[in-house]
Structure formats: C-alpha cells, structure tokens
Amino acid sequence: MPEFLKGNYKLAASIEDKADAADSTDEFEKKALSRLGGSICFVSKKGLMWQGEAEPQASRATPENGDKDKAGGAGTKDSPGA
Amino acid sequence: MELGRKIAQALEAATFERVAGVGLANAEVNRPRIARSVLELAETPLGTGDTAIVVGAGPSLRRRRSLERLRASGFAGTIVAADGALGACLRAGVVPHVVVSVDPHPERIVRWFGNPALTAAPADDYFRRQEMDPAHREDELGANRALVELVDAYGPKIKVAAATSAAPAVVERCEQARMELYWWNPMYDDYDRPESLSRRLWKMNGLPCLNGGGNVGTAAWVVTHAVLGRKRIGLVGIDLGYAPGTPYEQTQYYPELVELLGDRYREAFIHTENPVTREVWFSDPAYHWFRDVFLQMAREADCETFNCTEGGLLSGPGITTVPLDAFLESAAAAGRKERTNG
Numbered sequence: 262m263p264e265f266l267k268g269n270y271k272l273a274a275s276i277e278d279k280a281d282a283a284d285s286t287d288e289f290e291k292k293a294l295s296r297l298g299g300s301i302c303f304v305s306k307k308g309l310m311w312q313g314e315a316e317p318q319a320s321r322a323t324p325e326n327g328d329k330d331k332a333g334g335a336g337t338k339d340s341p342g343a
Numbered sequence: 344m345e346l347g348r349k350i351a352q353a354l355e356a357a358t359f360e361r362v363a364g365v366g367l368a369n370a371e372v373n374r375p376r377i378a379r380s381v382l383e384l385a386e387t388p389l390g391t392g393d394t395a396i397v398v399g400a401g402p403s404l405r406r407r408r409s410l411e412r413l414r415a416s417g418f419a420g421t422i423v424a425a426d427g428a429l430g431a432c433l434r435a436g437v438v439p440h441v442v443v444s445v446d447p448h449p450e451r452i453v454r455w456f457g458n459p460a461l462t463a464a465p466a467d468d469y470f471r472r473q474e475m476d477p478a479h480r481e482d483e484l485g486a487n488r489a490l491v492e493l494v495d496a497y498g499p500k501i502k503v504a505a506a507t508s509a510a511p512a513v514v515e516r517c518e519q520a521r522m523e524l525y526w527w528n529p530m531y532d533d534y535d536r537p538e539s540l541s542r543r544l545w546k547m548n549g550l551p552c553l554n555g556g557g558n559v560g561t562a563a564w565v566v567t568h569a570v571l572g573r574k575r576i577g578l579v580g581i582d583l584g585y586a587p588g589t590p591y592e593q594t595q596y597y598p599e600l601v602e603l604l605g606d607r608y609r610e611a612f613i614h615t616e617n618p619v620t621r622e623v624w625f626s627d628p629a630y631h632w633f634r635d636v637f638l639q640m641a642r643e644a645d646c647e648t649f650n651c652t653e654g655g656l657l658s659g660p661g662i663t664t665v666p667l668d669a670f671l672e673s674a675a676a677a678g679r680k681e682r683t684n685g
Contacts, residue, residue, distance in 0.1 A: 290603075296603075297350065299358045299632070300446035301366075301446070302355075302362060302555055308554065310565070312551040
C-alpha cells in the first residue's frame with residue numbers, strides 16, 4: 262500500500278483476509294467434489310489404451326523394476342478405438 | 344444449467360483427486376504380485392467369436408432377469424463382469440470368463456468377492472444402504488458367507504483383469520480363491536505430458552494404461568473391446584442410473600450429496616425418460632458423468648455396442664438399443680454361420 266494512503270488510526274473491527282477465505286472455500290468444494298467422483302479416471306481426448314512408446318534402443322526407458330518381460334511388457338502403439 | 348449437470352462437469356478432475364493418490368499407493372503395494380499383463384488375457388481361452396456380453400451391477404439386471412435369460416440362452420461368446428456383478432452372476436449360474444476390478448477403496452470392494460474375514464456387520468452401511476445388490480441389504484452376513492463359498496468354488500475358472508489401483512485386500516482374496524490375475528494401469532492423465540502419472544506408472548511396471556471411463560462397468564467394456572478385441576458387445580446391468588421409485592437415500596452418493604448441498608441435495612438428481620420403455624429413470628452427477636463419458640467413448644470406438652439392459656439411461660449415438668433376447672439370438676446365428684463356414 263502506498264505510504265500516503267496509510268491511516269494514522271486503528272480500526273476496532275478486525276478484517277478477514279478474503280483471499281484466504283476464498284482459498285478455504287475452494288478447498289472445501291474441491292474435497293467435497295472429490296467424494297462425488299468415480300472409482301477410476303477418465304482422460305478425455307485420449308484413446309482407450311496406451312501401451313507405452315517405442316524409444317531408441319540406447320535411451321529406451323526400462324521399467325524400474327526390470328521385470329518388463331515378466332509383466333508382459335508394453336507394446337508400441339495406441340489401441341484402436343477412441 | 345441444472346445443478347446436477349453443473350456438478351457433473353467437474354467430475355473428471357474430481358475423480359483424479361479422489362483416486363490418484365490411493366491408486367498409485369496401491370500400485371506400489373501390488374507391484375510384487377504382478378506376474379502377467381492384461382495383454383496376455385487375449386491369448387487365453389475365453390468365449391468363442393467376436394461377440395461378448397459385459398455385465399454391470401445395475402438394477403435392470405434383476406428387473407429384467409438378464410442373467411437368468413443369458414444362462415438359458417447358452418451364449419457361447421465371452422462374458423466379462425464388473426466386480427460388483429460377480430455375486431449376481433454366480434448366484435444365477437453364470438460364470439464369467441473375466442471379472443474386472445479397479446476401485447482402490449481399502450475395505451469395501453473385497454466384499455464383491457466374498458470376504459472370509461467378515462464375521463459381524465460392519466459399521467460402514469455401504470452395502471446395506473444401497474440398491475445395488477439386495478442380497479447384501481437383506482442379510483449382509485449370510486450373503487457374504489454364500490458368496491465366499493461361490494467364489495471359492497468357481498474362482499479357478501475366472502480370470503481377473505485387475506487395475507494396479509485395486510485394493511490389496513481384493514488382490515489377496517483373488518489369490519486365495521485361485522483366480523488368475525492379469526494386470527493393467529488406469530490411465531490417470533494425459534500420457535503425452537512429461538510429468539504424467541500414467542507415464543510414470545508405465546515406466547515403473549511396463550503395463551498398458553487403460554482409459555477407465557469413471558467406473559468399473561465402463562472399464563469392463565474397455566477391457567472387452569480394447570484388450571480382448573471383441574467387436575460386438577452387448578451390455579446388461581449397465582444402467583448408469585437409478586430405477587424409477589428408488590429412494591434417494593439408497594443411491595450411491597447420497598451421503599456425499601447431502602454433505603455438499605444440504606437441503607438442496609434433491610436438485611442434484613437428473614430425471615430422464617428411457618426412450619424405449621418410457622420409464623423415467625434418474626441419475627446423480629456421477630452417473631450422469633459416467634453416461635456422458637460412455638457415449639463419448641462408444642461413439643469413437645471401433646466396435647458395435649448394444650444396450651441390452653432394457654432400462655437405464657444409456658442411449659445415444661454409438662449405442663444400439665436392442666432387447667437382450669434379440670442380441671443373444673443374433674449371436675447364436677452368427678455362431679452357427681461361423682461353424683458352417685469354418
């Protein structure tokens with residue numbers, strides 16, 4: 262606040278920070294809404310299945326647990342469908 | 344815009360808030376138990392031909408005796424059930440080839456498989472309160488005991504398409520009942536973004552990510568088409584709504600709607616006439632969102648989806664509505680033709 266706008270008196274009433282209040286309302290709504298959500302996500306504008314992607318041999322991302330083959334492995338293309 | 348529809352628009356993001364954290368935590372816990380990818384499921388013996396039935400746990404299943412009619416038809420195609428419909432299937436003498444489970448809830452979902460550890464009615468009234476499976480409402484402990492026996496008896500014949508988000512208690516129960524587990528990751532977000540959780544999961548376990556559509560019934564349809572490659576898919580018990588006359592108190596999200604909206608909770612329900620039966624069914628914001636998502640996915644999918652529920656709220660472009668008997672008859676005719684030609 263510019264110096265020349267500052268008062269030389271004290272207010273009797275305490276003033277709430279509206280930004281904080283709005284944040285807490287948003288947070289409540291977010292939490293309440295999340296309880297109305299589904300049991301699994303939906304990602305719009307994406308296909309039904311993503312099997313990972315082919316990467317150059319030298320830089321190929323290996324599954325961190327190293328058991329990609331055991332787990333059946335990821336393919337290289339999106340599924341037909343959406 | 345109606346309040347229910349307005350809330351429904353926020354549920355894609357809300358669902359991420361609800362399940363991403365616990366889903367990823369479950370993926371970590373389940374990691375040592377992952378032996379097979381869901382992609383291997385397509386190579387196993389299931390039903391014949393390219394026709395399948397997906398079974399959800401909606402009220403039309405009982406109202407239309409869909410499972411009894413399915414069993415009587417001798418349907419030879421593939422049967423994929425949502426976990427919530429497993430009990431109804433087995434009680435009707437229908438043993439699904441595949442059961443799909445996705446929900447990360449730590450205690451509730453194991454009940455769909457029969458929970459051997461349940462010896463007293465739990466404080467959580469989720470199963471008693473709802474309209475989903477009346478067997479649980481009438482005699483919760485007796486229904487659980489009977490389901491434990493059925494799943495123990497038929498488990499070895501049933502394969503489970505398990506999301507890595509599934510509750511560890513469900514995984515343990517499936518293993519105990521000697522059900523074979525085939526794994527996949529839920530698609531949590533846009534995998535093209537470098538910081539994507541879906542990408543992170545894929546890098547961790549190498550499993551494909553499936554777009555789940557908000558609920559296990561839709562996820563079962565996704566597995567049936569995108570993984571198993573079935574091209575003609577009939578739906579039973581996938582109502583995505585509540586039957587006429589269902590008390591609001593028995594709907595799935597009633598406590599949450601009351602908490603969010605107080606006395607205005609009734610405004611969140613959306614009433615719609617079924618275009619075939621002319622009955623007025625209704626949905627809450629979640630079911631309304633599930634319906635919108637299903638229609639979006641079905642419209643763009645490379646398969647034919649037949650709504651054989653004879654009720655519910657799932658109708659629109661991409662969905663063909665037919666009576667169940669007509670779908671089963673056309674499947675039988677296609678099977679006969681295949682045998683003649685082949």
